[in-house]
Amino acid sequence: MIVRNSMIRHGRRAVAAPASQSCLRSLSSSTPRPAAPWQTGPATAVAEPPAELASAPTQTSAHSQSFALAQAAARKAGLAAIPSNHAEYERQRSLTRPLGSRVTSRYHPDQDLVNPPHDVTLEMLMAAQSHMGHHVGQWNPANQRYIYGERAGIHIISLETTAAHLRRAARVVEEVAYHGGLILFVGTRKGQMPAVVRAAELAGGCHLYQKWVPGGITNRDVILANGRLKVVDERDRELPGFEAHLRDCRPVVPDLVVCLNPVENYPLLHECGLAGIPTIGVIDTDADPTWVTYQIPANDDSLRCITLIAGMLGRAGERGQARRLADANDGICTWETPREIATFIRREAKERAREKEAALQEAAEQGLLDDKPLTREQFLSDEELLSEMTDPPIAPNPSSPEA
Amino acid sequence: MATSSRTLSPGGALLRASRMFSLPAPIPPPPSNNPASPHHSETATTAYPTHQVITTLPSARKQGDWGLKRPLPLKSTTRTTHPLLRIKAIDTVEQITDFSSGADHAITLRKFQELGLPVTSQRTAAGDSAASSVNKMYLPQKSAFEDELDVTDVPPEKRTENLEMRWKFSGPWLAGMPPGEFQRWLAREVRPKRAAFREFLRGKIASELNEAAATAALDKAEPAPAPIDASSVTEDQVVDFLRRMRYDKQPIYDLVGEFLDLAPLKPPTLVQTGLPEQTPIKLEYKDVNSPYAEHGPPVTHPSAGLSYLRTSMYMENHPLYGPQKEHAPVVARVLRPRQNRLGTRAKLGVAGFVVDSGHCGDAKANQKAESSMSILNPDVVGGHKLWVQPRQAYVDSTGHVMLTVSDASQESVLVAQELVGDAVVLGTSKRSQPQQRAETALDLRNRYKARPTSSAPALSSAQDYGLKP
Numbered sequence: 001m002i003v004r005n006s007m008i009r010h011g012r013r014a015v016a017a018p019a020s021q022s023c024l025r026s027l028s029s030s031t032p033r034p035a036a037p038w039q040t041g042p043a044t045a046v047a048e049p050p051a052e053l054a055s056a057p058t059q060t061s062a063h064s065q066s067f068a069l070a071q072a073a074a075r076k077a078g079l080a081a082i083p084s085n086h087a088e089y090e091r092q093r094s095l096t097r098p099l100g101s102r103v104t105s106r107y108h109p110d111q112d113l114v115n116p117p118h119d120v121t122l123e124m125l126m127a128a129q130s131h132m133g134h135h136v137g138q139w140n141p142a143n144q145r146y147i148y149g150e151r152a153g154i155h156i157i158s159l160e161t162t163a164a165h166l167r168r169a170a171r172v173v174e175e176v177a178y179h180g181g182l183i184l185f186v187g188t189r190k191g192q193m194p195a196v197v198r199a200a201e202l203a204g205g206c207h208l209y210q211k212w213v214p215g216g217i218t219n220r221d222v223i224l225a226n227g228r229l230k231v232v233d234e235r236d237r238e239l240p241g242f243e244a245h246l247r248d249c250r251p252v253v254p255d256l257v258v259c260l261n262p263v264e265n266y267p268l269l270h271e272c273g274l275a276g277i278p279t280i281g282v283i284d285t286d287a288d289p290t291w292v293t294y295q296i297p298a299n300d301d302s303l304r305c306i307t308l309i310a311g312m313l314g315r316a317g318e319r320g321q322a323r324r325l326a327d328a329n330d331g332i333c334t335w336e337t338p339r340e341i342a343t344f345i346r347r348e349a350k351e352r353a354r355e356k357e358a359a360l361q362e363a364a365e366q367g368l369l370d371d372k373p374l375t376r377e378q379f380l381s382d383e384e385l386l387s388e389m390t391d392p393p394i395a396p397n398p399s400s401p402e403a
Numbered sequence: 404m405a406t407s408s409r410t411l412s413p414g415g416a417l418l419r420a421s422r423m424f425s426l427p428a429p430i431p432p433p434p435s436n437n438p439a440s441p442h443h444s445e446t447a448t449t450a451y452p453t454h455q456v457i458t459t460l461p462s463a464r465k466q467g468d469w470g471l472k473r474p475l476p477l478k479s480t481t482r483t484t485h486p487l488l489r490i491k492a493i494d495t496v497e498q499i500t501d502f503s504s505g506a507d508h509a510i511t512l513r514k515f516q517e518l519g520l521p522v523t524s525q526r527t528a529a530g531d532s533a534a535s536s537v538n539k540m541y542l543p544q545k546s547a548f549e550d551e552l553d554v555t556d557v558p559p560e561k562r563t564e565n566l567e568m569r570w571k572f573s574g575p576w577l578a579g580m581p582p583g584e585f586q587r588w589l590a591r592e593v594r595p596k597r598a599a600f601r602e603f604l605r606g607k608i609a610s611e612l613n614e615a616a617a618t619a620a621l622d623k624a625e626p627a628p629a630p631i632d633a634s635s636v637t638e639d640q641v642v643d644f645l646r647r648m649r650y651d652k653q654p655i656y657d658l659v660g661e662f663l664d665l666a667p668l669k670p671p672t673l674v675q676t677g678l679p680e681q682t683p684i685k686l687e688y689k690d691v692n693s694p695y696a697e698h699g700p701p702v703t704h705p706s707a708g709l710s711y712l713r714t715s716m717y718m719e720n721h722p723l724y725g726p727q728k729e730h731a732p733v734v735a736r737v738l739r740p741r742q743n744r745l746g747t748r749a750k751l752g753v754a755g756f757v758v759d760s761g762h763c764g765d766a767k768a769n770q771k772a773e774s775s776m777s778i779l780n781p782d783v784v785g786g787h788k789l790w791v792q793p794r795q796a797y798v799d800s801t802g803h804v805m806l807t808v809s810d811a812s813q814e815s816v817l818v819a820q821e822l823v824g825d826a827v828v829l830g831t832s833k834r835s836q837p838q839q840r841a842e843t844a845l846d847l848r849n850r851y852k853a854r855p856t857s858s859a860p861a862l863s864s865a866q867d868y869g870l871k872p
Contacts, residue, residue: 105459109466111466122413123417126417126421129470135496135498138498148414150414152423158412301473302468302471
């Protein structure tokens, strides 16, 4: 049956009522009821005005008028009492505000990720389960000096040793960042991605949370051939004019590698060893501490422990970067220009001087040169001339490539 | 001592106070759960828990953080009503954390504590035999925490004094020892103590001689002679004493038991000894009243940590009806109906424990319970249920919890049913079954409708759109 016919038979109410029910059905979770035969057409949302509003009050008797007046007076009195009531409410609130307890610090699972600490305490390390080593049968005897004891079938890593090694590693990260080094954070285990990315973000370094491509350092000319490079100054501003060099130079290698799971990343650590790159690694009781340069004996299985360690190292890198930029603003550059870039700059300058000489010579041969050409000083005012003579010349900024 | 004076490093002190270190070591499994036995089941709930059950906060559980070596798998630890785990190993050679759900024992404990029942000590050696349970059923029982019963630190000279009260003995229970273990125990523990036993005997002989001398002096109306010391007893006297004792089994057993603090033994019956009925040798055994003589001392504390209540002699108060004579009854499920042909009683499930029905259904008023316990009706979903009154609980030698229940009185059942809305008393309306009736459009409208307003509404409501009938 089409809608038009149902409208004719049942009137407007028939269409309006199922429309409201279909609206409500979308809210309900009850089983749908079979629709009436006249409801099968597409529903038209035509709402009927409520009957109460249509019938306006028409009875005007003296009694109802006085009642309305009294109601209005009561309403006005109620409105007039609002300010005093509100003042009393505020007074009570101010009296009771200092009562009760106030919870100042609460544990949140993401707190080490969002706001990593600058330094760890033994309590934080223990709460992060950093002391839990592996099953006693799995141990590497080279880790004996880090092990405090044995409990419940696992080795317990000494909290003091972990804290001391972690602070040393943080110092290494901070100084590498201060001297403009490139830091690579590696954590390839499931769930370590947020911690690794956050640490790299804080320290201004690079991150790796997937498999390390073997040969990324030793065979980097092939594997990293398409990586983009840029040359920056001491304030991390990109410098133009090095396109020719960037076209020809080799991909960069990190200056420090922080590996959060060394057991799975032996190829990376081996390449770092071959290339002479220092490494920092979280060494559990089953790992080989000789794979990395700076060991952090801790539990590498707990994500909470990894987040804490990575966060603290990231904070250290952040401090180093901040110190470096502050020194750069004071005119101190904390790093030396790499040798390849210095050679390139020198060669470029020599080439440019040679071209200028050739141009001058050519001009002289063609007789285009003045006998007494205008010098730069003749364009300057007296004050500018004076200030140029008294102020020392500023040395040109060195530059370095960075990935 | 060396350990107490040794200074502890700050990290060591922290670790010692940590939650991981405060997890107790697992206790041995119940002896009945022998994997070689034909009734062994891997999935059955053990008689008593052996591992500590742990839990974690919801926010940490979402990340798998249970305070252990590694995050636990989310699939099996987050989709559970009761986040309770028992950790069998923090780390294994397979590099996994071995865990299983601990909800069985934890929920059983919660249910038992809802019964409000104290754990009593086992006071009769008769055990579970039906004949004796008739007598002891309503006898007042003593809590397992009574000072005279819950004694573990006994000085050696007072070992014999409360032998029938104690549950903890430093020596073994010989009747439960396999022969090989008995031989090993003899070789390792007993033989090195020969000299000490002779010293012990000297003390006994000296006190015996002193007593005899004092009695003789008293008979002659003379002052008692000075008591002799144990060191003045000669070796010949000891040997004579031993020769005399060798043919008197009960006294020598008493002496040996006192020296080694052996758990009490129930003397064998004539049938168990295998001697003929008309034996010329008259066996003289002292009757033993210790409740643990027949089945050995308990493997756990007599309360098993189930309840720390000392008594059930308190009254429950109802807000309308006042103090109640009986405690609140509980619902039991009929696990196995009684078999009149075999004479076995019905088995009920009460608060997670299997209970022998005992005298449930004997009351004339409880004919319904009687019928539900005697016939197995497969049409009833979940099995028949009936209200029972838990009376007492004790833990037997093997660590099993033995509950005793009886018929619940009609009044207490009615009060309990009214509390959950299953009965009508004093005009209250019975709880409607929400599953029985499908939700109608009117229900929906009532649920979502705006509050009735007396005057003109300040805000628009469903009424304005014609949605209210």
